[in-house]
Amino acid sequence: xxxxxxxxxxxxxxxxxxxxxxxxxxxxxxxxxxxxxxxxxxxxxxxxxxxxxxxxxxxxxxxxxxxxxxxxxxxxxxxxxxxxxxxxxxxxxxxxxxxxxxxxxxxxxxxxxxxxxxxxxxxxxxxxxxxxxxxxxxxxxxxxxxxxxxxxx
Amino acid sequence: xxxxxxxxxxxxxxxxxxxxxxxxxxxxxxxxxxxxxxxxxxxxxxxxxxxxxxxxxxxxxxxxxxxxxxxxxxxxxxxxxxxxxxxxxxxxxxxxxxxxxxxxxxxxxxxxxxxxxxxxxxxxxxxxxxxxxxxxxxxxxxxxxxxxxxxxx
Numbered sequence: 001x002x003x004x005x006x007x008x009x010x011x012x013x014x015x016x017x018x019x020x021x022x023x024x025x026x027x028x029x030x031x032x033x034x035x036x037x038x039x040x041x042x043x044x045x046x047x048x049x050x051x052x053x054x055x056x057x058x059x060x061x062x063x064x065x066x067x068x069x070x071x072x073x074x075x076x077x078x079x080x081x082x083x084x085x086x087x088x089x090x091x092x093x094x095x096x097x098x099x100x101x102x103x104x105x106x107x108x109x110x111x112x113x114x115x116x117x118x119x120x121x122x123x124x125x126x127x128x129x130x131x132x133x134x135x136x137x138x139x140x141x142x143x144x145x146x147x148x149x150x151x152x153x
Numbered sequence: 154x155x156x157x158x159x160x161x162x163x164x165x166x167x168x169x170x171x172x173x174x175x176x177x178x179x180x181x182x183x184x185x186x187x188x189x190x191x192x193x194x195x196x197x198x199x200x201x202x203x204x205x206x207x208x209x210x211x212x213x214x215x216x217x218x219x220x221x222x223x224x225x226x227x228x229x230x231x232x233x234x235x236x237x238x239x240x241x242x243x244x245x246x247x248x249x250x251x252x253x254x255x256x257x258x259x260x261x262x263x264x265x266x267x268x269x270x271x272x273x274x275x276x277x278x279x280x281x282x283x284x285x286x287x288x289x290x291x292x293x294x295x296x297x298x299x300x301x302x303x304x305x306x
Contacts, residue, residue: 041261104258
């Protein structure tokens with residue numbers, strides 16, 4: 001049996017990373033959609049769309065990890081790991097772009113005197129962008145660990 | 154002699170990619186810094202800083218490629234390629250974050266009626282962000298080609 005890279009698919013660290021991604025992306029989506037006026041701004045709509053993509057992806061892979069941990073061994077097919085690495089990688093770009101857009105737009109809104117922040121929604125935009133950055137960190141960690149494992153297959 | 158991946162360090166395609174990166178990042182920096190009021194906005198300052206990092210990186214690697222093409226063969230040390238891959242990768246994240254921030258801020262400025270665009274500078278911001286995206290594409294292509302070559306070393 002080959003050595004498992006901690007954090008890759010089918011390990012408990014990988015499961016924890018996926019759960020963290022799912023929790024952070026759900027929190028980011030909820031904070032953003034609880035703000036009154038988010039759909040007037042392209043950057044915030046984009047963040048909501050990307051988080052809506054990231055949640056099912058993370059949850060599916062968390063289930064795959066849980067299955068591998070408790071039922072059968074980790075997946076050994078090269079194709080599956082490659083698919084997961086590429087998916088993680090594409091989603092990490094989308095997440096980074098979305099969170100940095102949301103963060104910079106919020107910064108501009110605060111800087112222009114807060115006239116665009118209805119009912120203190122800027123606080124929620126800030127929180128949502130910050131949590132999206134955290135989910136990006138976890139996503140890129142997952143992607144790296146799986147990439148590391150790829151040549152050993 | 155191992156097979157060379159086109160686009161990796163020491164190939165003519167790699168040289169073209171690096172030159173493209175250098176040209177695009179210089180153009181983006183020039184468009185941004187020719188706008189009147191860019192330093193009042195965090196996102197634009199960040200874009201200028203990242204482009205200021207990307208220009209020397211691309212030019213150095215373009216020189217390395219030119220040297221490998223005309224003087225000696227491509228570098229074969231695993232450490233050098235790994236350093237280039239990691240550097241490309243980190244810079245690609247910075248570039249993506251900077252260009253999406255700048256693009257979304259420009260979008261917001263145009264949407265709020267253009268009162269923040271002094272002397273039609275929004276047009277330049279848009280151009281600068283678009284060109285920064287193009288340099289990101291080339292950077293990620295370089296990074297992928299070099300990553301592809303890494304296991305054969």
